[in-house]
Amino acid sequence: MGSFTDTPAEWRVKASATPFRGNKTSVRTDEVVMPDGTTVTRDYQVHPGSVAVLALDDQDRVLVLSQYRHPVRQRLWEIPAGLLDVPGENPLRAAQRELYEEAHVKAEDWRVLTDVYTTPGGCDEAVRIFLARGISDVEGERFEVEDEELDMELARVPLALLGRGILKGELHNNCLVVGVxxxxxxxxxDGLDALRPADAPWPARPFEA
Known part of the structure; x- marks a missing residue:
């Protein structure tokens, strides 16, 4: 079998508009020329990108948090994650910040676990999921949270238990499922030490060193 790799491609855009701009994201409408020469309209969410952290302790437990998500009307078990708020932001530093802010934890060993597009048919969001090991609590006061994060529940759950929950349809958060x-x-x-280094290139969201 040959190599299966996603490849860059870009069809011609005749016109583009932004009918909605939100606080962090927007909606774009493009008129795209198809291979047969016809033109179609495509609406999609423009997203800054995100990072997520699968923090694994020395007992193979994953640090997870339960948070209310209004669009789906559920409390979901998730791994720490957050937006890349600054253009060109270093994703590793963003991930380290999110792990501290949401879980008051730091890690000694960081690797890139995987890179994904969450909803490529309707959103350009790209997420880099890191693996963090050698985790320990951060000294001092906790980061002050707000909004949905006010009633977050933190837990350390065995990796195998999360895997079973995913396959049973009991866990649904994208980053949690992909990460686990x-x-x-x-x-x-090949083992966890064979994963890409934490500063591996990320073409979907180029970043500063």
């Missing part, structure tokens, strides 16, 4: 299954695949394959 990716770690399990890495463990069953």
């Amino acid at each position: 299954l990716s770690v399990m695949a890495a463990m069953a394959g």
Whole structure:
């Protein structure tokens, strides 16, 4: 079998408009020329990108948090994550910040676990999911949270238990699902130390060193 790799491509855009601008994201409408020469309209969300952290302790437990998500009307178990708020922001530093702010934890060893597009048919959001190991509590006062984060519940859950919950349809957060299954695949394959370094290039969201 040949190599299966996503490749860059870009069809011609005849016109573009932004009918909605929100606080962090916007909606763009493009008139795109198809290969047969016809023109179609495509609406999609423009997103700054995100990072997420699968923090794994020395007992193979994952640090997770439960948070209310209004669009789906559910409390979801998730891994720490956040937006890349600044253009060109270093994703590793953003991930370290999110782990501190949401879980009051730091990590000694960082690797890139995987890179994904969350909803490529309707949104350009790209997420880099990191693996963090050698985790420990941060000294001092906790970061002051607000809004949905006010009633977050933190837990450390065995990796295998999360894997079973995902396959049973009990856990639904995108980054949690991708992160847990990716770690399990890495463990069953070349091992966690074979993962990409934390500063590996990320073409979807180029960043400063």
